[in-house]
Amino acid sequence: MAYANILVSVDLDEAAADRIRLAASLARRFEATLTGAAACKVPAPDYVRDIGEIYDEDPHFEEKARALLAQAHALFERSTEAPLRRDWREALAGPISHLVEQARAADLLVVGRRGSDDIPLGTLGVSPGPVLMEAARPVLVVPPRIEHLRGARIVVAWKDGSEARRAVSSALPFIREADQVFVVSTGEGARNEGAEDVAGHLARHGAAVTTHLLRTVVSDGDELLRFAVKQQADLIVMGAYGHTRLREWLFGGVTYEMLHRSPLPCLMCH
Numbered sequence: 001m002a003y004a005n006i007l008v009s010v011d012l013d014e015a016a017a018d019r020i021r022l023a024a025s026l027a028r029r030f031e032a033t034l035t036g037a038a039a040c041k042v043p044a045p046d047y048v049r050d051i052g053e054i055y056d057e058d059p060h061f062e063e064k065a066r067a068l069l070a071q072a073h074a075l076f077e078r079s080t081e082a083p084l085r086r087d088w089r090e091a092l093a094g095p096i097s098h099l100v101e102q103a104r105a106a107d108l109l110v111v112g113r114r115g116s117d118d119i120p121l122g123t124l125g126v127s128p129g130p131v132l133m134e135a136a137r138p139v140l141v142v143p144p145r146i147e148h149l150r151g152a153r154i155v156v157a158w159k160d161g162s163e164a165r166r167a168v169s170s171a172l173p174f175i176r177e178a179d180q181v182f183v184v185s186t187g188e189g190a191r192n193e194g195a196e197d198v199a200g201h202l203a204r205h206g207a208a209v210t211t212h213l214l215r216t217v218v219s220d221g222d223e224l225l226r227f228a229v230k231q232q233a234d235l236i237v238m239g240a241y242g243h244t245r246l247r248e249w250l251f252g253g254v255t256y257e258m259l260h261r262s263p264l265p266c267l268m269c270h
Contacts, residue, residue: 001107001169001170001172001173002030002107002173003026003027003030003032003107003108003173004032004033004107005032005033005035005087005105005106005107006023006026006027006030006032006033006034006035006106006107006108006109006110007035007036007037007099007102007103007106007108007109007110008020008023008034008035008036008037008076008109008110008111009037009038009095009099009109009110009111009112009125009126009131010036010037010038010072010073010075010076010124011038011072011095011112011123011124011125011126012068012071012072012075012123012124012125013112013123013125014144015112015144015145016072016075016079016112017075017078017079017147018142018144018145018146018147019110019111019112019142019147020036020075020076020079020080021079021080021147021148022110022142022146022147022148022149022265023110024079024080024081024084025147025148025149026108026110026149027084027085028083028084030173032085032107033085033086033087034080034084034085034086034087035086035087035088035089035102035105035106036072036073036076036086036087036088036089037088037089037090037098037099037102038069038072038073038076038089038090038095038098038124039069039090039091039092039093039094039095039097039098039099039124040065040066040068040069040092040093040095040123040124041092041093041094041095042061042062042065042092042093062092065092066092068123068124069090069124072090072124073088073090076088089102095124095125095126096126096127096130096131096134099111099126099131099135100130100131100134100135103131103135103136103137106137107137107138108137108138108139108140108170109131109135109137109138109139109140110139110140110142111126111128111131111139111140111141111142112125112126112128112141112142112143112144113128113141113142113143113144113259113260113262113266114127114128114259114260128141128259128268129242129259132240132242132268132269132270133242133270137269138166138167138170138171138267138268138269139240139267139268139269140265140266140267140268141258141259141262141265141266141267141268142265143262143263143264143265146265149234149235149265150234151174151175151177151178151234151235152178152179152180152234153178153179153180153181153182153231153232153233153234153235154171154174154175154178154180154181154182154233154234154235154236154237155181155182155184155224155227155228155231155233155235155236155237156168156171156175156181156182156183156184156198156202156236156237156238157184157186157224157236157237157238157239157254158183158184158185158193158194158195158198159185159193159238159239159241160193160194161239161241162239163238163239163240163241163269163270164238164239164269165239166239166269167237167238167239167240167267167268167269168198168201168202168237170267170269171235171237171267172205174235174237174267175202175205175207175237176205176206176207178207178208179208180208180209180210180231181199181202181207181208181209181210182209182210182211182212182227182231182233183195183198183199183202183209183210183211183212184211184212184213184214184224184227185211185212185213185214186214186216186220186223186224186254195211195213196211199211212227214227219253219254219257220253220254220257221253221254221256221257221258222257224236224254224258225257225262225263225264228264229263233264234264234265235264235265235266235267236258236262236264236265236266236267237266237267237268238254238255238258238266238267238268239255239268239269239270240255240259240268240269240270241253241254241255241270242255242256242270255268
């Protein structure tokens with residue numbers, strides 16, 4: 001596994017510049033292309049209006065949308081420094097659908113973590129949940145005010161399943177360069193569930209790795225975060241567990257907690 005193209009979601013949120021700088025540093029580190037993506041959705045006709053009526057109400061809508069995209073592009077350029085291979089993809093479309101579309105040619109997506117469902121996403125912003133569900137790519141979810149990620153001490157939240165297996169495989173470029181990797185299982189009566197096998201696999205990739213079974217006191221998410229902070233970790237690797245219901249994106253347990261309040265970047269796969 002190698003990262004040849006890193007795709008970063010670009011919006012006009014106050015945290016966007018830090019996120020772009022983090023993605024740019026990763027692109028330089030892994031000798032990858034950095035692709036910025038931004039989109040602004042054109043209003044869709046409803047049952048009583050057609051697109052002509054929408055433009056009659058605001059004939060400058062497309063002009064305004066393109067101005068927002070130009071601002072996003074300028075932010076992307078300001079937040080990256082040479083030498084760096086860069087690409088830019090913008091569209092008059094839904095930000096999530098555009099990012100998912102561009103993910104077909106990316107190895108890693110970088111998006112911002114949101115504090116809660118009722119916090120505005122910001123202009124052109126995306127929520128990580130739908131991206132995780134649809135992109136079929138590893139997603140690095142970055143909290144605000146973090147602009148660098150070394151991945152020196154990595155916590156692997158292990159629950160034997162396809163999601164966690166994909167996450168571990170996708171994180172190998174980080175894991176190979178880490179100083180220490182902790183493979184962690186959580187839950188009441190936590191069991192190994194193959195953690196030792198995974199640790200052995202990562203050791204064959206050159207990782208200095210240990211396994212840990214955490215007993216849950218409050219919640220699995222709390223225990224995982226407490227352990228990560230205690231170990232001075234700077235990256236969590238985990239599967240994202242959830243499902244779609246109608247047009248909602250539903251995640252439970254540890255996944256929900258990490259998406260909403262983790263102070264550390266999380267590399268996640270669904």
